[in-house]
Amino acid sequence: MIQGLLDGLLVGSIVSLGAIGLTMVMHMLRFANFSHSELLSIGAYGALVFDRIFAALVPVAASSVGPLSLTWALFLAMIVAMALTGLSAIVIDKLVFKRIRETAGPLSMVFASFGVALIIRNVLALIFGLKPQLYSGDIAFAVTISTDPSLLVKPDQVFVFCAAVIIMLALHFVLSRTTFGYALRAVAENPALAQVAGVRLSTVIAMTWIIGGALAGAAGVFQALDNQVSPMIGSDFVLALFAAAIVGGIGSVYGAVLGGFVVGIASSLALVVLPPGYSPAMPFLIILAILFIRPNGIFGVER
């Protein structure tokens, strides 16, 4: 049970990172972006590519960081992948979503996001193969941190959790102590007033895609580090991300973080009772529950 909790915290941290970008875009542009979860896959594969490149260029970077299976090359690759994913997010918006929202309604953007998701997922499969891959050939051994109850934790998992929390704290710093952060929050609360206060909407929209994309990219790398690099990461996470955003309240970054942990822990604890085959349906049950109990989510505001 506590093992389930620990696993839940780990999964939760990944879902939280992914859900932040989703909730921001859903609130600002008023559309459910079914292709957001594919950004996790882009991040994961991006890191794979750059990891191989860096390791080839600077062989010494291929050594592991301490007890982790993470190498210095991969660590650097992750940062590059985050930037790449942020860039991908904004390019996709400029190419597809922006044009659709100028001529049609928000629901057309939802459709288009289905199409975009299909394309990204399958292009990745085409380029990299359907078979999942691993960052590192080393076997990551779990460490027994307690024998009764039996608790196992991989060093990589500790890294992922800590890194995720650090990233979220950095975002919190930006939102609470920088005027750029105030501008983001102002647009989320009242876009017209934000403009009057001198904030340029197009810039904020672009930055929201970049930041949300970068966070999702990080989430993808973390997921791949703990499991494997697979084209299915996006479709595995799509419902969980929506569940987290809805639980937390669309538009609330802190809600998405909280929601992510709720979804992660609930899913992991459910695995204690249910057969693993049912885990894809867990986020759906969470969504159904929250829609009945508190549709606006924990921090949500009725718009």
Added chain:
Amino acid sequence: MSAPDIVLSIDHLVAGYVRDLPILRNVSLRLSEASVVVIIGPNGAGKSTLIKAVAGLVPVSDGAISLRGRDIGGIRSDQLARLGISYVPQTDNIFRTLTVRQNLLLVLRRSASGDKRLHELYTMFPPLAEKQRDSAGSLSGGQRQMLAIAMALATEPSVILMDEPSAGLSPKAASEVLTLARGLTERGVSILLVEQNVKQALAIADHCYILAEGRNQLDGPSEQLLSDPVVGEIYLGGKRMDPT
């Protein structure tokens, strides 16, 4: 004595949210330097819409808006500050989820001497300094209005557009706000305001425009309108007002 410069000119403005359904059908207006112009009229006349059109929040389909001779019709609202214009909406004019301090710092983002200006604003409005770390949503109605005005003043504008600044305020607070607006003209600021509180507004205004059904009805110096029986009947409760 030379005639004061015209700071803001609105000529035959046609504007509305939906192109074929204009709210403003043909409105013209002049705002002179360092003066207060008030716009009054019945509900639905288009008073707020006029202010919003100048602020770039309502699309303009015909006519012109010029700031010191420069065409500003159809500008993006985020360019207002750069032009030296500030706009105070009637409702939702502050960010409730940000603190008082964050609200002000946001507006001062682009200013070179942001910190200095912040302190100047705190000196002008001591209650804001006291509550600077409180969320704007927790302030009282009057304090929120004070914050909204402080935000408008932050960028040291030369023109301030205000939409019913006294709305929801006690008569005393309303009077304070309007007197503050009047006081700003002594520093060369020009004020264009919409008001429902006609008597108090006319008391501090230099010139007054009456709008109805999206068109000009009447305009003139405020003392003149105060003593006009027609205006008095329709807008001032039917009594002849003593202009003092």
Added chain:
Amino acid sequence: MIGVLSYLVFFLSVAAILAVAVLGLDLHWGNTGLFNGGVAAFFGMGAYVTILLGGSPQPGQFGGFGLIYPTALLGGILASGVLAWIVGVATLRLRHDYLAIATFGVAVAFETLARNAEWLTGGAKGLRGFERPLEATIGNPFLFNVCFLVFVVAVLAIVYVGLRRLIRSPYGRLLRAIREDETAAQALGKSPARIRLASFITGAMIIGTSGGLYVTFYAYVSPQDVSPILTFQIWAMLIVGGAGNNKGAVLGAFVVWAAWTASGWALARFAPVEMQLYTGTIQYILIGLVIVAMLLLRPQGLLPEKLLISQTGSGGTRQPAS
């Protein structure tokens, strides 16, 4: 010759079955403005329940009640309706993209259940053992397939005509009024929520009919048949054909199904051996591109919705849609 004809009958049957589903989706999206992200779930409900009710008993397997065909099919249709009722009550009153997420989730949950609850759904193996109606009586397989095609086309025609009646009726006008401006519709004293729910359930039952016909045709259903790709295919058909236009919906079904089978055949034939594993992948990319391209370049579809213009006073309508 018989071979080509046989294939044509096969192709047309499947296309017609899918066209029924597209019509149901058109009622949801084209006429009521509802985003159904889980078409596969309602389709699957129709398919699974039909075979559970009408199939012959299988060892260790729930179902196989062997009910006569009309009852089994009706059961499947009603089951889809019930599912739609549950989902609709929970989500229709919320913002529109919540419906998209919730219906998508229903489809995922349905597929998960189908894959795991072996005792109920046969798990990954799926369900077999369905005696197709009148198959034994007709005898000749080719003749049976032709008769079945006729049957499917008849059902398609009934649904098509029924929907056309509905759309031209005052109820149809009300649906479109609600789609365009809910507040105004509410002012007229109609309850938009209830009407949308009714439309959602009806459309879902139409999709369920399609599922029932599908399982009748193949006499087999498995979780593969209710994967999200089916939802994307039906959506692509509607987007290509033209939402809000029943003719367009049917046209889209045939066009997209033709393109799907043609691309599948072309890839299997011309792609190098190493790529054979990726024919599905490439087809999925193509469907994604079709969806995005249509939305960017021709969102109204091949046959756009013709605007219904009511003349005030006389109450007549000019040029009805479809």
